Amino acid sequence: MKARVHVMLKDGVLDPQGEAVRHALGSLGFSGVEGVRMGKVIELELQATDAAQAEAEVRQMCERLLANTVIEKYTVEIA
Structure with missing residues (x-):
């Protein structure tokens, strides 16, 4: 069985890596x-x-x- 976990910063948490990518784009x-x-x-x-x-x-x-639940949210998919 496979599992896929998506981890993202919670809304409102500063994302410096995302901002750097936006600037580069x-x-x-x-x-x-x-x-x-x-x-x-x-x-x-x-x-x-x-x-x-x-x-x-x-x-x-x-x-x-796998996730820092203070600042990150996650979803789990099982296949």
Whole structure:
């Protein structure tokens, strides 16, 4: 079973990397970009066979290691 976790900064948290990318895009002539938010995608290969159990386990991983829940939000997809 595979899991995919999308981690993004929460709304209102300053994103200096996203701002640097927005500025660089403007320098390259892409003037229509008003904002950029950077995040990360984590793909996990799991031995679990039960999707609900796998999702619960991945959420625990996010809470304990994969995401800084003070400033980041995350979503979990199980496939």
